[in-house]
Amino acid sequence: MTCTEFLALLDELIDDTISAETRAQLQDHLKGCEHCEVTLNTTRKTIEIYRSHEVYELPASVRERLHAAIVARCKNGC
Amino acid sequence: MATIQVTGEDEPHPDVALVASALAGDVRAFETLIQKYDRQIFRIAQHITQNREDAQDVVQDAFLKAYEKLSQFQGNSKFYTWLVRIAVNESLMRLRKRRTGKMVSIDEDIETADGSVPRDLADWSPNPEQNYSQTELAAILRKTIQGLPHGFRVVFVLRDVDGLSTEETAETLGLSIPAVKSRLLRARLQLRERLSRYFRNKKAGEK
Numbered sequence: 290m291t292c293t294e295f296l297a298l299l300d301e302l303i304d305d306t307i308s309a310e311t312r313a314q315l316q317d318h319l320k321g322c323e324h325c326e327v328t329l330n331t332t333r334k335t336i337e338i339y340r341s342h343e344v345y346e347l348p349a350s351v352r353e354r355l356h357a358a359i360v361a362r363c364k365n366g367c
Numbered sequence: 368m369a370t371i372q373v374t375g376e377d378e379p380h381p382d383v384a385l386v387a388s389a390l391a392g393d394v395r396a397f398e399t400l401i402q403k404y405d406r407q408i409f410r411i412a413q414h415i416t417q418n419r420e421d422a423q424d425v426v427q428d429a430f431l432k433a434y435e436k437l438s439q440f441q442g443n444s445k446f447y448t449w450l451v452r453i454a455v456n457e458s459l460m461r462l463r464k465r466r467t468g469k470m471v472s473i474d475e476d477i478e479t480a481d482g483s484v485p486r487d488l489a490d491w492s493p494n495p496e497q498n499y500s501q502t503e504l505a506a507i508l509r510k511t512i513q514g515l516p517h518g519f520r521v522v523f524v525l526r527d528v529d530g531l532s533t534e535e536t537a538e539t540l541g542l543s544i545p546a547v548k549s550r551l552l553r554a555r556l557q558l559r560e561r562l563s564r565y566f567r568n569k570k571a572g573e574k
Contacts, residue, residue, distance in 0.1 A: 300552045327490040328559070335559045336527045338496060344508050345413040347406050351423060356401055359430045363394050 290318040295325045303333060382446040390437050397437075401430055404447060407529055408454045414520045415458035417513060418465070425461060429454040444538060448531065451539045455521065462517075489567035511561045515554060522547055523554035 295318050301307040302315050319326050382403075388396035405426055412425035432453050433440075440449055496504050512520055525536045526547070537547045 296556075297552075300548065300555065303555075324488060327488055328556075330490055331563065332555050332559045334491075334493075334495070335555060335562055338562075339508060339512070339523070339558070340528055342496070342501075342504060342508055343406075343410075344505060344512065345410050345422070347409045347423075347426075352405060355405065355423060355426055356398065359401060359427055359434075360394060360398055362431055363397060363434050 290314055292318075292322065292325055295319075295322070296328070299329065299332065302329065303336070380445060383442065386437065386440060386442075386446055389434070397430075397434055400446065400450075404450060405430070407447075408450065410528070411451060411454055411521065411524055412458045412461075414512070414524050415455065415517050416461050416465075417517075418461070421458070421461040421465070425454055425457045428457050432457070445535070448535050448539045451525065451529075451531075452541075455540060489563060491563065491566035495562075495566040507562070507565050511558060511565075514561055515557055519550050519554040519557065522550040523558065526551050527555070 295315060298307065298311065298315060302312070307315070319329070382400065385396045385400050389400070408429055409422050409426050412422035412429075413419065416422050416425065429450060433450050436453075440446065499507065512523070515523070521540065522536060522542075525531045525539060526533065531539065533544055533547050533551075536542075537544045540547070542550075
């Protein structure tokens with residue numbers, strides 16, 4: 290397996306949507322390829338970091354204002 | 368009344384009852400849905416519009432539109448994906464207004480080249496965030512994701528941050544499943560590459 294072939298299956302590996310056979314082939318490639326191992330680790334970390342840190346916060350005061358405005362208009366039949 | 372919505376197996380999704388109550392005139396049930404999803408809708412709108420005021424307007428308009436059209440909600444998709452679809456359309460409309468005369472769609476700005484083999488080899492994966500304050504890290508994450516085309520950003524946010532499935536993301540954005548998959552891979556790789564520029568020089572322990 291080449292690095293390009295490995296990369297084409299990277300998402301499937303991360304999302305765990307591959308067969309046991311393909312997984313074994315990918316793991317085989319990883320044993321001898323530091324480049325792909327680093328790519329896999331850092332891509333996983335990239336996803337995790339975006340999942341666990343809110344990039345855009347909606348402040349409580351803004352939420353309250355928005356809720357009040359939406360609900361008021363819903364009550365008036367929009 | 369709303370069609371009974373079934374999520375995969377036999378258990379109806381909790382939103383089904385809330386939608387039904389809202390349709391029957393219970394505004395508080397709809398308020399619960401707002402409480403539940405406003406932050407995600409704001410996040411998606413902000414990622415597309417890149418503008419705080421627009422994103423707040425999108426939250427308001429998307430919920431109002433959803434309320435108005437609640438009787439048209441078919442229940443064969445999740446309420447949330449239906450709501451996101453409305454929010455994505457509202458966000459694109461706002462973007463269009465700001466870039467007057469320029470067509471804006473979810474297909475915009477997409478490079479055709481496939482994800483190339485990454486160049487950056489430094490492994491910063493264990494704990495890069497420990498070297499930054501929350502504010503610094505948020506700024507890095509924002510700057511990094513802003514550099515992506517919005518068609519990539521929104522796929523990444525729906526799939527990886529919101530946790531929607533590939534099928535739900537495709538349905539929400541009106542894209543094919545292969546298109547979602549290819550955008551996700553390229554979004555993940557581009558983000559990884561861009562984050563590497565920050566993290567490779569500041570590995571764990573180095574202040």
